[in-house]
Amino acid sequence: MRFSTAFLFSFFLILGCSSKQPVGPRFAEVVCKDFVATVSDLGEVGSEEEFQVIAPFTTKINWMKEEGSMIKRGDRVAELDTEKQKEELETALLSLDQKSCDLAVEKANSEDEVFSLARQAEAADHGLSVEKLNLNFLLHGRDQTQMVEVSQAIKAIDEQISVLAKELPERRSLYQRGFASKEELDKAEALKKELDFRIKALRVRFGALEQGPLDEELAKQRGKVAVAKAERDRLRQSLFVAKARRPIDREDNQLQLKTIKATIEENEKLISACQVRAPQNGMLVYGQVYAGDDMVKVSPGDSISEGDTLARLSNPAKTLIRVSCNALDLAKLKVGQSALFTLDAYSDQRFEGVVSSIGAVGQPRFRRDKNDVRVVEVGVRATRSDPRIKPGMTANVEIETSRMKNSLVLPLQAILHDKQGAFCLLSTSGKSVRTPITVLDTNETEAAIAPGLKAGDRVELSEDRR
Incomplete structure (x- = not known):
């Protein structure tokens, strides 16, 4: 009985100590500093001069030359499986012989x-x-x-x-x-x-x-x-x-013969195309196909559909990073903007680049995107040639869309909105006063505002935006 009483006392003591204590409002100061807005996203290293190698038919990849190899025009880059085409060709040849014999008898x-x-x-x-x-x-x-x-x-x-x-x-x-x-x-x-x-x-x-x-x-x-x-x-x-x-009957028979001969020609063409050769010189980069909603690189043993990109041949001397940026940021992006990027293989090294092209057509980010998120392809060219930057690498790109010197900056958590527009809660004499503000630009964490507040002002942070 004593043990039970002691246990209950300890339980309620711990419960009381661990109960959530009320937390007061949090504040931040308005600061004056250089404000930088960026658009960040993932990209893939490619080239301004790039040739796609397209799968001529749906099949399985038997063999591919090692990724990263330097390829000359006409070199063999892949071998596709043709067992199905060979079976269809054999069947069609037998059908042609049988049909020719039947036609003579008929x-x-x-x-x-x-x-x-x-x-x-x-x-x-x-x-x-x-x-x-x-x-x-x-x-x-x-x-x-x-x-x-x-x-x-x-x-x-x-x-x-x-x-x-x-x-x-x-x-x-x-x-x-x-x-x-x-x-x-x-x-x-x-x-x-x-x-x-x-x-x-x-x-x-x-x-x-x-x-x-x-x-x-x-x-x-x-x-x-x-x-x-x-x-x-x-x-x-x-x-x-x-x-x-x-x-x-003659016309029907001729049509049947034509169909059989077309099947033979098509399969002979596909069998001859199983040895995929390079259309141009370049570095071999494996193509990507959809696996569900994700794009994954193809490899020997994978199945590939007709029209899919089997590989790309890139000119490593003209590096270009292709970044899929949210279409909502399109108005912020301009050719000539500076960019920084890192590579997964060299995550501690930052490389400089510049926006060289902006796509005109938005495309779905994912093949089955219920939210219909659209992206545009933005090309970022490396400022300096670097042997570490190779086609096929994944890059984390940050594009600088605007820079304001000596701007008033406050956290995004301090900005609220109502029917009258944007405002913040300015702390004055221990009270929070609604103060209208004009937002000039934002980045992922901060906003630049027009003069009205001054550096050192304290503003209340919204709980909803923590």
């Missing part, structure tokens, strides 16, 4: 089809002509040969009937007198009846031949003509389609 088959259909259409046209002639004969012609044959048969039978007509009375008389048998008489009478029947049939046949065909015969023949015409039209249509299809 051409032969097409010619055979057209020839066969032409012969069939010709035969069908002839068959239709025959059926039309038959119909025309039925409508307008008579079979004179049959009419003569029937007429002659009628005449011959008529003569036989005339003879029998004379003989029958004599035969009946002979039979009645017993000079002829019953059988002979019956035979003669039966022949007479048969001849009468035959002559009647022949006369009917002769009348039909004179009159022409029956409606059933005409309908049947017209049906044959219609069937022959339909077959002839079908074959003509098939022949027309076959002939019309030939140039279309």
